[in-house]
Amino acid sequence: MVSLETPRLILREMTPHDAPALYAxxxxxxxxxxxxxxxxLAEVEEWIARQIADYPSGAGLLGLVLRETGQLIGDCGxxxxxxxxxxxxxxxxxxxxxxxxxGLATEAARAxxxxxxxxxGCGHVISLIRPENLSSRRVAEKNGLTLNRTVFWxxxxxxxxxxxxxxxx
Ligand SMILES: CC(C)(COP(=O)(O)OP(=O)(O)OC[C@H]1O[C@@H](n2cnc3c(N)ncnc32)[C@H](O)[C@@H]1OP(=O)(O)O)[C@@H](O)C(=O)NCCC(=O)NCCS
Numbered sequence: 001m002v003s004l005e006t007p008r009l010i011l012r013e014m015t016p017h018d019a020p021a022l023y024a025x026x027x028x029x030x031x032x033x034x035x036x037x038x039x040x041l042a043e044v045e046e047w048i049a050r051q052i053a054d055y056p057s058g059a060g061l062l063g064l065v066l067r068e069t070g071q072l073i074g075d076c077g078x079x080x081x082x083x084x085x086x087x088x089x090x091x092x093x094x095x096x097x098x099x100x101x102x103g104l105a106t107e108a109a110r111a112x113x114x115x116x117x118x119x120x121g122c123g124h125v126i127s128l129i130r131p132e133n134l135s136s137r138r139v140a141e142k143n144g145l146t147l148n149r150t151v152f153w154x155x156x157x158x159x160x161x162x163x164x165x166x167x168x169x
Pocket of ligand 1 (some may be wrong): 031032034093094095096099100101102103104105106107128129130133134135136138139
């Protein structure tokens with residue numbers, strides 16, 4: 001079972017019981033403004049079910065649990081995406097509106113990056129981000145990724161940020 005630890009967070013596999021807490025994130029219109037629309041509770045339940053199906057492969061978004069309170073405040077993890085070539089491992093993240101701009105996505109994304117390189121043995125990781133989503137672009141940069149290319153993907157322009165595994169990793 002995958003579980004990663006950072007100073008303030010535990011990243012753990014989600015269960016169906018996490019749906020209400022994650023709905024507070026993915027169901028929020030402001031948080032989801034760069035997506036076609038916010039999620040319904042049923043869509044969050046499906047979202048969690050998809051991650052659970054991916055966990056045996058080592059991929060899947062993990063729940064972000066605040067060590068201090070035990071509260072689930074978002075998700076972050078590796079997700080296989082087919083963009084314009086062979087599948088690539090994306091680091092995705094969503095953080096509750098009340099907890100944004102505290103460095104939590106960056107903290108989680110760095111742990112997932114290291115996990116992807118060391119445990120999954122990936123040669124590179126990406127993050128797919130709408131150009132207007134400046135906070136997400138900033139997280140990618142703080143995670144060491146740089147802008148690699150721009151693609152039209154799922155109906156919108158997306159920046160593809162990328163980082164190759166260092167030879168020492
Ligand atoms: C993107 C997201 C995960 C970032 O989470 P977070 O925990 O707030 O991220 P961090 O605090 O680690 O870093 C945010 C950075 O963006 C910066 N930022 C925030 N709003 C910004 C804006 N409008 N313009 C430029 N930079 C901005 C912050 O200042 C911070 O950078 P800094 O540390 O250099 O000051 C969060 O905003 C979110 O959940 N957004 C909605 C879902 C989403 O878009 N996910 C990504 C899909 S690609």
